[in-house]
Amino acid sequence: MHLSHTGNAIATNGATAISGYVGTLTVQQRPPQEPVPWPHQVGVIPPAARSYQHRAERDRLHATADGGTTTVLTQLLTGMGGVGKTQLAADYARTAWNDTGAAGGLDVLVWVTASARSPIVTGYAQAGVELCRADPGDPEQAARSFLAWLTPKAGAQPCRWLIVLDDVADPADLQGLWPPDSPHGRTLVTTRRRDAALAAHGRRTIEVGLFTPAEALTYLTAALAGHGHGESADELTALAEDLGHLPLALAQAAAYLIDTGETVADYRELLADRTTSLADTAPDALPDDQALPLAAAWSLSIDRADILRPAGLARPMLALTAFLDANGIPQDVLTSSPALAHLSAHRTYTGPEHAGQPDPVSARDAVRALSALHRLSLVDHHRDALRRAVRVHQLVQRTTRDALTSHQYDATARAAADALLAAWPAIERDTALAQTFRANTTALVGHAGQALYRSGAPGVLYRTGRSLGETGQVTAARDHFEHLTETLRHHLGDDHLDPLIARNNLAIMRGRAGDAAGAADAFADLLKHMARVLGEDHPSTLIARGNLATWRGEAGDAAGAADAFAELLADRIRVLGEDHPDTLTARGNLATWRGEAGDAAGAADAYADLLEHMVQVLGEDHPSTLTTRNNLATMRGWAGDAAGAADAFADLLADRIRVLGEDHPDTLIARGNLATWRGEAGDAAGAADAYADLLEHMVQVLGEDHPSTLTTRNNL
Incomplete structure (x- = not known):
């Protein structure tokens, strides 16, 4: 389990006489000129x-x-x-x-x-x-x-x-x-x-789009030739990528390099410095009779977009997109409740139609603001695209961020983080969409810097790590939480709740990556820290106790894990009550480790009772309810009823496909378990065929080297 948490006019009376000659002003008109010859x-x-x-x-x-x-x-x-x-x-x-x-x-x-x-x-x-x-x-x-x-x-x-x-x-x-x-x-x-x-x-x-990578390289090579620049094609290609292959940016960068004599590496370092504005990268004299430096190239377009209906929303909407992934933002992120609240608070237009208290910004208003930005070519907006509905050039993003005040910068970064979390599907049926959300979080972290951590870590940072773990990318998830833990310690201190939560998730991912003993040791250290800082009955401390017990069991001490969960269950009932999800989780873990310790029949009975309770409290389609059905079927099989286990997994698979989708990791697990118990029930050939089909599907969804794919190959 995871933690988240007017100059005045001069009036005159009567006529004012002007002394002097009074007469008629005559304008001498020029006669039309004869037409010029062609061409x-x-x-x-x-x-x-x-x-x-x-x-x-x-x-x-x-x-x-x-x-x-x-x-x-x-x-x-x-x-x-x-x-x-x-x-x-x-x-x-x-x-x-x-x-x-x-x-x-x-x-x-x-x-x-x-x-x-x-x-x-x-x-x-x-x-x-x-x-x-x-x-x-x-x-x-x-x-x-x-x-x-x-x-x-x-x-x-x-x-x-x-x-x-x-x-x-x-x-x-x-x-x-x-x-x-x-x-x-x-x-x-x-x-x-x-x-x-x-x-x-x-x-x-x-x-008219951007230069292709080949066109950009050719341009830079030709523009810098004869000016003492001997950078390699790889260095010039990297510079072109930094500038998003935008012709105007490439031209001004080449002029800057020629004028200053700096190297491409120096210029790229200047670009990468978040404390440097894009205006600082412009040459003193613009090339090719260009009228504006790069940083000002879109200013008029932004002004015009902001007066299109719904007036005043294009600018704050562009600011939100400036903190997210240039290659694609789901529209749902920019129409989520946090995004709408941000647009309402930062609306820039105060015309007469908005006198008094303006109406709250609606999702339709947000979509129309995106359309206004699209009409001015500031973003590409394709509202029918599920995953990457909005794209924006990285230099438009940079220019937009440079124009924000410190307060606006922090507020927009946090709003983007909250919008991502609000729009992130609770159940990741679409693995490509999940990757899009993770890419947007990565972009946000890179753009926002310490603005994300001034009031504690936003929940989307934990959601990203859990998403990696849920899709089987446990090593990447471990690395994510390791980096997050160190970042939060640096910004918030060792005793703040956020780095403790990150440590909890880091230990889990260490275990899932194959180091069960290391995970248990990490939880033992974390539990001592949490008990001292939060208290022994704090929900987060209780969660750490459960995770410690689990990884001790995974490290080989099943009986000790069962005993630890029995003690934890009593404390959770006392502190949280019998119907709390964490209490139900403890009951399930206790049953699991009893089965692992040899009492499969007792574990099956405990899971049957728990399932009945979970349906009443959480509902039949809740992910935890489905997990309990999975574990009940497994324990029945362990207790000797292989055919009953196979039948139960067939029913569960149908419900997981309906609720989670065919590509969800839990659905794939259910398919594997069904194949296993069909084989245990005597149909080894049918089990082999089922695993062959499952392997093909897993390769498509998870990739050939994913641990679950390798496990499926083993079972096949």
């Missing part, structure tokens, strides 16, 4: 980045069919900030502009920085003035004139055009400003947004 370019295409990489996304972008029914007139390059959307668009625009093939190049190319509606209008207006005699004094009208000019007209000379709208920040900015459909024109949009409004009307979306 003509409006706006500046950004230069190619140093060490520009050919990528698969480029091929998809250029794969648009020309002249056929599959022609795509508008394409969207979407992705998080820093993946290189603008560079891909610039390469596409240069290629189209310089095309000298049979079809010829473009007649008109317009490049617009589209980060707001105003620069879009300004860019269109400039094109209207230069190409179609639009009035320069009225930008809105000039922009409309340009869009009308783009519309194909019967009998007019065809104009082959390309409009690039770079870095669209809000779909609303393009309302009434989308270029018209034309067989001679194409539109390319780059944006972090993934709103349905952008992808409407047959527009083709191309997701």
Whole structure:
């Protein structure tokens, strides 16, 4: 068993006269200029980045069919900030502009920085003035004139055009400003947004992702060549992994290394230092005409996400994800009660619709906050994915954590820990999901640091170790609890309850890893410590007594274990009562060790009485009730009724599959026990077939080297 536990306006009365000449102000209008000849370019295409990489996304972008029914007139390059959307668009625009093939190049190319509606209008207006005699004094009208000019007209000379709208920040900015459909024109949009409004009307979306590992290595190798850096491919690959293969991060890291002369190892050490902010890793001068250092690349996106409905939740939600596993977070974690409480307490928006006491944040609100972050490409949210519904880039996480105050940091770390524990399934039917929870806990420990231990260890740290043990990874569980014990001693002291609980779990896992005598010795030392610090009747002290008795029995002293459990049972009844789960556990352990000491029939009778009591107190499907049925069947077999034991295990197996699932370790144990007792009852061939099937299943679920798999091979 385990322990857990207003500047003011100036008012005037009447009219104020202005002395001097009074007359009519006349504005001299410039006459419209004559249209410039084709080919003509409006706006500046950004230069190619140093060490520009050919990528698969480029091929998809250029794969648009020309002249056929599959022609795509508008394409969207979407992705998080820093993946290189603008560079891909610039390469596409240069290629189209310089095309000298049979079809010829473009007649008109317009490049617009589209980060707001105003620069879009300004860019269109400039094109209207230069190409179609639009009035320069009225930008809105000039922009409309340009869009009308783009519309194909019967009998007019065809104009082959390309409009690039770079870095669209809000779909609303393009309302009434989308270029018209034309067989001679194409539109390319780059944006972090993934709103349905952008992808409407047959527009083709191309997701721009990170560099592949090979692309990242090629980029770093080329960028650092000739600058005195002789690091190996392995060192550069490790750096690329640290930076999550993000093109912007790689470019700025290369610039930093060139400017400072530091080694890749030095830079990686700087990145790994939690006391260093991501801003400290940026070069003094940004490469490739980049506008922002890496740490600021997502600031505007976060601001915009936070004003999307439900307003004020995107920022605290992103903060929660920043402490968890970048490779995948179950949605249930981020919609759990602790997560919702954290979102309510740290909501950042205080607009008029939230005046007074705002409504509590609901699970639906939390999902919509994730959707807002997804729309701004700050996270990838796939709500139908059970195990890894939310993914977020590790540098977005780092930037988000860097922006938190000390109080926010601690509160968010603890909230993430509580959310993990609340969402963790009590019964791990899905072994892959359990691994996802453990990976999230590992990420949390790495990100949170001492913030997890200021008020005692969060329960998720114990749950992770127990999960490893429950899935048979006992050596990993032992190592986990050994590290946890030392960490808690360092932060909380030897006499705090949390390190005592960790020591309890460590001793258990030592025993399960094969060192029964060592486990017994560890429990003997722990029991003395607990009795002194907590008292002899403290529930945790009583648990330690039970564990000491168990491992003495496992080490060979079955009779001594039975005697110790008899004494413990009396004390548990006195302190906890007859119906307490710990009391019921002591009764079961007493029966087990009586059977191990030679009294199988007496043990079977004791388990029969205990089972009746457990059904009344815990219910038929409680895991402890199912375990008692398992032990009762075993004792009946030991007492000579092999056929009855086989029948009992057949019934138990059906219930364990129903309650726990086919892959749960207890279900696999029940299958093994059923095969054993069929063999003991005379059907050795049937038992062998059952073990062969079980072995195949265990290899799939637990792996070839798992102790339970090896035991099954032995029994087969």
